[in-house]
Amino acid sequence: MRSYCRWSLLTPKLTIPNAKLRGVKLIAQATAGSWSILHISDTQFGKYHRFSGGPDSLAKRLLEDLVSLRDTVPPVRLVVLSGDITERALPSEFREATAFLKGVLEQLALTTRDVLFVPGNHDVNWKDCEAHFNQREARGLEPVAPFKPKWSKYASFRRALTGETTLHSVVHRPDLRLSAVLINSTVRESHQQHFGWCGEDQLRELAGQLREGALDLRIAILHHNVRRGATDDNENLLDEREFTRILGPYLTLVLHGHTHNGRRDYLSDGTLVLSTGSAAVSSAYRPDEVDNQYQVISFNDGQLHRWARRYAADEKRFVADSRIGPEAHPGRESIPIVGTANNSSARGPVEGVSRKARLRLGQYDEDETLRDGKSNGL
Known part of the structure; x- marks a missing residue:
C-alpha cells in the first residue's frame, strides 16, 4: 500500500500583498497552488461499521479510489472528519478510528496536523452522561450542564491523536491560506435528549478568534x-439562526455530516453548505436509497470543485455519485464561490441583505470600502 499516493505535495509559494480580512476576494489567489480536502463523515467505528479489517478496510477502499482520481483531483492536503467517528464512544471504537486515520494520513504523506475533526452525537458516551446524573442525584444535587463526563472518551481520543483536548477551536493554516473553525454541535446531547446545539458562548468565542486572525479561505x-428547517428534528442544529448570525459573516464554506446523504445548501446569508453521507455505516442504519459516500473538495479560479463518490457494494469500490453534477460529468460539479474575484455576480438562493452578503456579491472593493464610499464596518 505504500505506493498508493506518492503525489507531490509541493505547491507554489504564494505572495499576497496586504493579505487581511477581505471577505473572500482573495480565494482565487490563495488557492492557486491546487490542493484538495478529503471530507469523510459518520464512519461510526463499532457494531454497525460496514468494512472489516484487512483487504476490505475502509482505508484501503478510500485510498484505492483516490489513486483512481489522481489525474483529475489535486493532492489531498487536509482530511476532514465531521463527527460520528464512533458508534457508542467506546475506547475500543476510538482505537479503531485512530488506526484508520493514521493509516490514511501515512499513505497520503500527511501528519496529524493535517486532520481536522469534530464530535458527533455518537461520540458522546451516554453511559458516562447517565452516570453523571446518577452521581449528582445520589448527593442530592442537579446535574451540571453540559455534562462534561459525556465527552471523556472523545477527549482522550483527541489528546492521543493531536495532543489537544479542546472540543472547539480555530485552526489557522497560513501555508494553505485557510482558517478552519472546528465546532462542537453536541453541547446539549445527553442520554435523554438528542439534537444539535452549539450555544452562543461557543459561537461568539470562535467568531472572536476569526476576527483576530482569519485567513482568506474560512471553513x-x-x-x-445546519439547513433542515430546524424545529424539533433531532438531526438538526436547533440554533442554526444564531450560528448564521454570529459566525456566518466570517465564513466561506460550511461542511457537515449527520444527514447520511450528500447535498448542497446555503445559509440564509448565502454561505455555501456542503454535506457528505456516511462513509461506512452498514445499509441497515442508513436510508435504503443512499450508499456510503465521501467527497473531495478543491478551490481554484473563484470556484469550488467537488468530486462526490459513493460505494458500489457489488463492485467493492467507490464510484462517481451520479446524483451530483451534470450528466456529462457525473459525480463532479463546480460551484461559484460568491464574492471571489472571478465570480462577483454569483450568489446563493437567498439575496444578500447584510454587509457580509454584499461583500460576497462583489459590492465592496478590495480596499474594504463600499463602492458608494461608505465603510464596510466588518
Missing part, C-alpha cells in the same frame, strides 16, 4: 445539519 466544520 466551518461541524456534525449536525
Whole structure:
C-alpha cells in the first residue's frame, strides 16, 4: 500500500500583498497552488461499521479510489472528519478510528496536523452522561450542564491523536491560506435528549478568534445539519439562526455530516453548505436509497470543485455519485464561490441583505470600502 499516493505535495509559494480580512476576494489567489480536502463523515467505528479489517478496510477502499482520481483531483492536503467517528464512544471504537486515520494520513504523506475533526452525537458516551446524573442525584444535587463526563472518551481520543483536548477551536493554516473553525454541535446531547446545539458562548468565542486572525479561505466544520428547517428534528442544529448570525459573516464554506446523504445548501446569508453521507455505516442504519459516500473538495479560479463518490457494494469500490453534477460529468460539479474575484455576480438562493452578503456579491472593493464610499464596518 505504500505506493498508493506518492503525489507531490509541493505547491507554489504564494505572495499576497496586504493579505487581511477581505471577505473572500482573495480565494482565487490563495488557492492557486491546487490542493484538495478529503471530507469523510459518520464512519461510526463499532457494531454497525460496514468494512472489516484487512483487504476490505475502509482505508484501503478510500485510498484505492483516490489513486483512481489522481489525474483529475489535486493532492489531498487536509482530511476532514465531521463527527460520528464512533458508534457508542467506546475506547475500543476510538482505537479503531485512530488506526484508520493514521493509516490514511501515512499513505497520503500527511501528519496529524493535517486532520481536522469534530464530535458527533455518537461520540458522546451516554453511559458516562447517565452516570453523571446518577452521581449528582445520589448527593442530592442537579446535574451540571453540559455534562462534561459525556465527552471523556472523545477527549482522550483527541489528546492521543493531536495532543489537544479542546472540543472547539480555530485552526489557522497560513501555508494553505485557510482558517478552519472546528465546532462542537453536541453541547446539549445527553442520554435523554438528542439534537444539535452549539450555544452562543461557543459561537461568539470562535467568531472572536476569526476576527483576530482569519485567513482568506474560512471553513466551518461541524456534525449536525445546519439547513433542515430546524424545529424539533433531532438531526438538526436547533440554533442554526444564531450560528448564521454570529459566525456566518466570517465564513466561506460550511461542511457537515449527520444527514447520511450528500447535498448542497446555503445559509440564509448565502454561505455555501456542503454535506457528505456516511462513509461506512452498514445499509441497515442508513436510508435504503443512499450508499456510503465521501467527497473531495478543491478551490481554484473563484470556484469550488467537488468530486462526490459513493460505494458500489457489488463492485467493492467507490464510484462517481451520479446524483451530483451534470450528466456529462457525473459525480463532479463546480460551484461559484460568491464574492471571489472571478465570480462577483454569483450568489446563493437567498439575496444578500447584510454587509457580509454584499461583500460576497462583489459590492465592496478590495480596499474594504463600499463602492458608494461608505465603510464596510466588518
